[in-house]
Amino acid sequence: MSTVSLGERPSISTSLRDATATAHERAERSDFIDDLMAGRLDVRAYSTLAAQLYFVYRALEEVGDDLNAADDTKPVVAPIFDERLRRLPRLAADLDVLGVDISTVEPLPAVTRYVAAIDATRADPARYVAHHYTRYLGDLSGGQVIKSRMISHYGIDKDALTFYAFDGIDKLKRYKDGYRDALDGLPIDEAAHGRLLDEAVRAFEFNEALFAELTA
Numbered sequence: 240m241s242t243v244s245l246g247e248r249p250s251i252s253t254s255l256r257d258a259t260a261t262a263h264e265r266a267e268r269s270d271f272i273d274d275l276m277a278g279r280l281d282v283r284a285y286s287t288l289a290a291q292l293y294f295v296y297r298a299l300e301e302v303g304d305d306l307n308a309a310d311d312t313k314p315v316v317a318p319i320f321d322e323r324l325r326r327l328p329r330l331a332a333d334l335d336v337l338g339v340d341i342s343t344v345e346p347l348p349a350v351t352r353y354v355a356a357i358d359a360t361r362a363d364p365a366r367y368v369a370h371h372y373t374r375y376l377g378d379l380s381g382g383q384v385i386k387s388r389m390i391s392h393y394g395i396d397k398d399a400l401t402f403y404a405f406d407g408i409d410k411l412k413r414y415k416d417g418y419r420d421a422l423d424g425l426p427i428d429e430a431a432h433g434r435l436l437d438e439a440v441r442a443f444e445f446n447e448a449l450f451a452e453l454t455a
């Protein structure tokens with residue numbers, strides 16, 4: 240017997256991409272990113288961004304480790320959790336090469352709010368997934384363009400851009416397709432799916448707020 244599915248909901252990956260498309264465009268066109276990508280800024284601007292991202296990834300990876308280790312939250316986080324994505328040691332190494340002593344850097348107000356939001360997802364792993372998606376899929380996509388522009392515009396050494404190098408992942412496109420399949424198989428209900436979408440839009444907004452503060 241065949242069944243007709245009426246009004247089937249879009250998959251998690253499709254709905255995420257759709258829900259964040261406008262926010263993505265805004266982030267990509269923000270003054271800071273636009274200036275950085277056009278070569279109108281300098282190495283310091285990139286270093287400042289990398290230093291602020293240090294606090295974001297510290298939270299993202301600490302919370303991810305904890306959620307992936309706990310029996311009740313692991314089923315939601317494990318499908319997307321991947322050691323090859325871990326960025327904090329790379330950011331730390333990049334900052335060293337860039338001559339930034341992170342112990343002297345304070346998070347900007349937007350980053351403090353961003354980190355608090357990531358931390359709050361300890362209570363709701365579906366919301367955690369939103370932050371994971373927003374940053375890592377971004378790094379695997381636009382991040383690759385950022386890397387090449389930082390080299391060509393500012394002469395930043397590749398050794399200071401290991402943040403964008405994903406060892407052990409050779410085909411980024413294939414990896415992202417696999418990531419989207421993992422998203423689509425997450426064991427979450429409709430309500431959690433809705434919270435994931437809301438949180439992804441917020442995650443983009445935190446990035447936009449960071450860019451606005453970097454411009455100011």
Ligand code: HEM
Nearest residue numbers: 255256266267272276372373374376377380381384415446
């Ligand atoms: C320099 C600015 C940026 C450029 C040039 C850029 C470019 C791109 C491109 C070309 C894709 C499509 C990749 C694909 O489908 O395989 C993409 C996807 C994505 N980008 Fe960006 N991006 C930029 C900034 C950002 C920012 C600031 C964020 C968030 C922090 C972000 C998050 C994402 C995410 C989550 C995806 C995956 C969308 C999906 O397929 O679900 N991007 N980006």
